[in-house]
Amino acid sequence: MERIDRPNDDFREKLSPAHLEEICSRHGLPLPRNVRPEHRGNEKVIYHLDEQFTLAFCVTDDVQRNVESLVVLNELPLIPTPRVLAWMKEDPATGVPYIVMGRCPGIRLDELWDVLGPRERLAMLEALGAGMGRYHTVSGTDARQAADKVSLSHVVHDSSERPLRRVEDWARLVYDNLGQLADRLGLLGLAASSVEQCLEARCAEWFSHNVRGLVEPGLIHEEPWAEHFYVEKSEEGFRLSGCVDFEEVNIADALCEMATLYASILGLDREYYEAFRRGYERFFQFPRNHEKTVRLASVLFDAWALVWLTARVPEPIPKWWREWVEQRFRRLAGWLGEAQPVSRALFRRDIGPW
Numbered sequence: 001m002e003r004i005d006r007p008n009d010d011f012r013e014k015l016s017p018a019h020l021e022e023i024c025s026r027h028g029l030p031l032p033r034n035v036r037p038e039h040r041g042n043e044k045v046i047y048h049l050d051e052q053f054t055l056a057f058c059v060t061d062d063v064q065r066n067v068e069s070l071v072v073l074n075e076l077p078l079i080p081t082p083r084v085l086a087w088m089k090e091d092p093a094t095g096v097p098y099i100v101m102g103r104c105p106g107i108r109l110d111e112l113w114d115v116l117g118p119r120e121r122l123a124m125l126e127a128l129g130a131g132m133g134r135y136h137t138v139s140g141t142d143a144r145q146a147a148d149k150v151s152l153s154h155v156v157h158d159s160s161e162r163p164l165r166r167v168e169d170w171a172r173l174v175y176d177n178l179g180q181l182a183d184r185l186g187l188l189g190l191a192a193s194s195v196e197q198c199l200e201a202r203c204a205e206w207f208s209h210n211v212r213g214l215v216e217p218g219l220i221h222e223e224p225w226a227e228h229f230y231v232e233k234s235e236e237g238f239r240l241s242g243c244v245d246f247e248e249v250n251i252a253d254a255l256c257e258m259a260t261l262y263a264s265i266l267g268l269d270r271e272y273y274e275a276f277r278r279g280y281e282r283f284f285q286f287p288r289n290h291e292k293t294v295r296l297a298s299v300l301f302d303a304w305a306l307v308w309l310t311a312r313v314p315e316p317i318p319k320w321w322r323e324w325v326e327q328r329f330r331r332l333a334g335w336l337g338e339a340q341p342v343s344r345a346l347f348r349r350d351i352g353p354w
Contacts (some may be wrong), residue, residue: 019093020047020055027100028088029053039111043353044245054082054103061247063089063097068155069246070101073148079135079199079219080104080242104242106232110347113226113265123273124231124238125266129279131240132257138219138282141250147249159252160217166256167206167297170304175203177307184310186271188322190329198336202299210318213253214293215284222250224257226264226347263331265345267298295335302332324352 021031025164030050045057058066073081082101089097107114110127118125140158147153159165174181178196185192221228221243230242258266266273273291280286306328314321328351333339 007195014094020049021097022093023055023091023100024049024053029085029100031262038108039349048103050103052103054101056096056099056101057091057094058099059330060099061245063087065155065243065247068152069249070099071150071153072143072147072152073246073251074223075137075149076138076219078138080131080240081246082242082244098276104230104244106230106239106241109226109229109231110349112231112233112346113345120238122271124233125272125275126279127238128229128231128240128261129276130256130282131279133280133283134240135243136215136218136220136254138251139216141217143249145249156249156251158217159250164213164253164255166252167259167300169208170297170300171203173307174199174300174303175207178203181307181310184313185306185325187313188317188325190326191272192329194338195329195333195336198338199299199303202296202303202336206296206300209296214255214258214286214290215253217251217253220250220252220257222248224260228262231350252330255294255297256301258294259301262294263301264297264347267295267335268343268345273275275283299332300333302328302335305351306332308354309352320353324350327351 015265017032017035020035024031030053030230032047032049032053034048034050036048038048043060045059047055049055067084070081070084071077074083074352082104084099084101086100087098091098112124113121140156140160143158144153149158178200182196182324185195223245228243229240230244232239232241261276262273266276277286306325309321309325309328327346330339331342331346331351334341
């Protein structure tokens with residue numbers, strides 16, 4: 001089955017209120033009282049059944065790996081993850097696996113961003129920085145001890161010996177595909193020759209630069225999109241109230257997380273980055289030249305995503321795919337100084353699954 005975040009490919013068309021009630025009855029849960037489908041942006045099809053429960057259909061994900069990761073993460077109080085209440089490898093009616101979880105309080109970060117004013121955005125980003133800094137303090141030893149408690153030691157992946165492995169992979173893939181990327185973008189009428197040259201220079205900079213990472217390796221989110229974070233607002237301010245869609249428990253340097261957030265939000269305004277930094281540095285101090293390193297990694301992240309998106313050009317070229325590629329290309333060209341910088345936050349709904 002194809003990704004559900006593509007237009008005209010909506011798994012929800014197969015579902016009914018009666019079907020959702022059947023799932024709740026199967027697991028002894030209260031019947032849904034106020035069903036609300038979550039906006040697209042995640043690869044799961046998600047329904048909030050009421051203020052307490054969430055149902056996620058894992059159309060493309062490995063449901064058992066998701067469940068095992070959440071069970072381990074529930075043993076780590078420094079990161080707010082939903083509790084697994086029930087799950088099935090195959091729903092009898094649809095043939096699709098699902099998980100029933102406790103609902104994260106708050107609002108998904110990409111949705112919240114659109115309704116906040118400038119000052120509130122800064123306060124929210126400071127809280128996000130503090131929340132991420134807090135869960136980055138979870139060490140490999142902490143994660144393994146938590147996994148051992150629930151007999152799931154195989155879920156923990158420790159990449160601390162190669163803390164920059166993922167960014168290194170981005171750079172290598174981009175460098176190896178520069179010519180093909182320019183050709184594929186040319187099919188859309190996007191002039192990529194100057195961008196190709198700039199990317200070659202950025203890859204060379206990464207390979208020659210002695211990057212030691214940002215902080216000590218700790219627990220990271222392997223897919224740190226804004227759509228995977230929930231933020232709650234109260235009279236006391238904002239707090240990171242939920243982290244979802246973990247596929248594994250990974251211990252590594254935080255640079256890939258920073259780069260992903262920098263590309264979508266933090267790099268838009270120096271005040272945004274500084275607000276996030278204020279929160280984060282309650283737990284870790286950034287090294288010198290930290291923003292330069294994060295920005296370079298963000299460029300490589302966007303370029304890698306373009307390589308991935310254009311690896312197979314669909315025929316005929318659909319409108320949604322063209323928009324994804326064009327939005328991502330414009331942002332990358334802005335990073336490289338080859339076009340006007342993008343001034344608004346771009347989330348997965350704007351630039352595709354990666």
